[in-house]
Each structure stands twice: as structure tokens, then as C-alpha cells.
Amino acid sequence: MEYAVVSIAALVVSALALYSGFGLGTLLMPVFAIFFPVSVAVACTAVVHLANNLFRVGIVGRRADWRIVLLFGLPAIAFALLGAFLLVRISDVAALASYHIGSAEFTITTVKLVVAGLIIFFAMFELVPALGKIEFPRKYIPLGGALSGFFGGLSGHQGALRSAVLSKVGLETAVFIGTVSICAFMVDVSRLAVYGVSFFAEDFSKATDGKGLALIGTATLAAFVGTYASSRLLKKVTMKTIRLVVGVMLMVLGIVLAVGLV
Numbered sequence: 001m002e003y004a005v006v007s008i009a010a011l012v013v014s015a016l017a018l019y020s021g022f023g024l025g026t027l028l029m030p031v032f033a034i035f036f037p038v039s040v041a042v043a044c045t046a047v048v049h050l051a052n053n054l055f056r057v058g059i060v061g062r063r064a065d066w067r068i069v070l071l072f073g074l075p076a077i078a079f080a081l082l083g084a085f086l087l088v089r090i091s092d093v094a095a096l097a098s099y100h101i102g103s104a105e106f107t108i109t110t111v112k113l114v115v116a117g118l119i120i121f122f123a124m125f126e127l128v129p130a131l132g133k134i135e136f137p138r139k140y141i142p143l144g145g146a147l148s149g150f151f152g153g154l155s156g157h158q159g160a161l162r163s164a165v166l167s168k169v170g171l172e173t174a175v176f177i178g179t180v181s182i183c184a185f186m187v188d189v190s191r192l193a194v195y196g197v198s199f200f201a202e203d204f205s206k207a208t209d210g211k212g213l214a215l216i217g218t219a220t221l222a223a224f225v226g227t228y229a230s231s232r233l234l235k236k237v238t239m240k241t242i243r244l245v246v247g248v249m250l251m252v253l254g255i256v257l258a259v260g261l262v
Helices: 002-020 024-035 038-063 066-091 110-127 138-155 159-166 173-196 199-208 212-233 240-258
Strands: 097-101 104-108
Touching: 002 212, 024 038, 024 110, 024 212, 038 110, 038 173, 038 212, 066 110, 066 138, 066 159, 066 173, 104 110, 110 138, 110 240, 138 159, 138 173, 159 173
Parallel strands: none
Antiparallel strands: 097 104
8 A cells, every 4th residue: 555655646746747847745745754754754755856856857957057057056955954954953852742542642743843834835836826826036046946945955845936936937848847857956965965964864764664665666666657757748738636636635634744643
């Protein structure tokens, strides 16, 4: 069951993410959170996200606009480090509350509440049409990069803001896809550097026990297949129904996470 859930999520969302510019980390992180602690889920998602973005860069990165990459990507790297450090710090905060349902104990923690709040916030981009139309003037590209990088480091949710900033700066479709792929790759490298010297080194052993490593590998391969298929078979489309479903799923997962059930 775990393999089916993770692989289907990774395949479908990576196919859509190639064109939308966001989606893989946004949906895959809550899926991993079903099976792992939140901090480990963010790190696991970052591994899949990094591998998939490297694959995307190999396919479409040559079309990137490097001026935009530098304007957006450099602030994104710096603030991704800040967001990742913040995640590490709040991961060590003691549980705020706990309760029992039958014999099972559930805890509400700071990191769960923060990540749940971000999940719900970014779910609103899928559910509220006005939010999906938010645009940033070209002069705010560095600010957009900083915000996107920060949330990417903190929770893995970098793509919605990145798309809001870069989708309206006059880039052709192929150039947009190449540019966002490289920017996402840059953020993933920086945040994984922080995860690697903090909880990632210690807590990732939880993810690699038993089926954990296989789940990460399965998600990575599924994401590769989705990305490759979309690069060959799909045209850019607006998929309102899928975005609605994703938004509702994120909203539910955010609420479940906030109350400690995950």
C-alpha cells in the first residue's frame, strides 16, 4: 500500500509539475509524513525533489534564462538555508500537547503546526482562484526568490511562489520550464546541505529502516517516469479539476497533521 501511494503521487504530480512549475514537493511531503516524522518527511521529499530536478535540468535546463536564474536563484539559496535552519531548530522543541484515541497516543508539536499551516496556506493557491492569479512585477524577482527559498527550506513548499513570480515575466514555455527547474535544483542543494549536517544525519536512519529506503527509491523512479512522460507527451494545459483535488487533499492533510494524527 505504501509503495502504491508514494509512487502514484510522485508519478502524477511530477508529470504535472514539469509544466506548472510546482507540485512535487507540495504533495509528496504530506504523503511521506504519513509514514515518517515530519522533519524526516521533509528531508526524504528533498532527496526525491533533488533527484527529479536534476533529471529535469538534464532534459530542459539548457533553455533556461540565466539572468532570471541568478536574480531569483541566489536569494532563494540564501533563504533556503535560513528556512532549513529554522526547521532544524523547531524540530527539537518539546511536544505542545498529547492525547489518546483508544490505546494510541498522538502528539501536537511545533514543527507539525508550522508545516501544517504552510500546507494549508499553499492549498489555498489551488482552491482560491484569486490567489492563483497573484503576480509579482519583474522588479520583485529577488524578493520572490527569497520567499520561495525560505519556505522551500522550511517545509519543501517552494513551487507555488516560484511559479507566481516567474510565470508572468515574459518567458517562453520552454525557457520557463528550464529556468524553474534550475532554480528548484539550486534550492534543493542548499537545503539538503543543512539537513545533512543536522537532523538528516541522525533521523534519516528512521527513514532507511525497513521499507523506508525502498519507498524513497520508488518515489524517485516514479518521479523520473512522470517527468519524462510529460516532456514527451503532454502540452501545457490548465487542469482545474486536478488542482482542485490536490488542494482539497492538501487541506485535509494539513488539518490531520495539525491535530497530531500524522
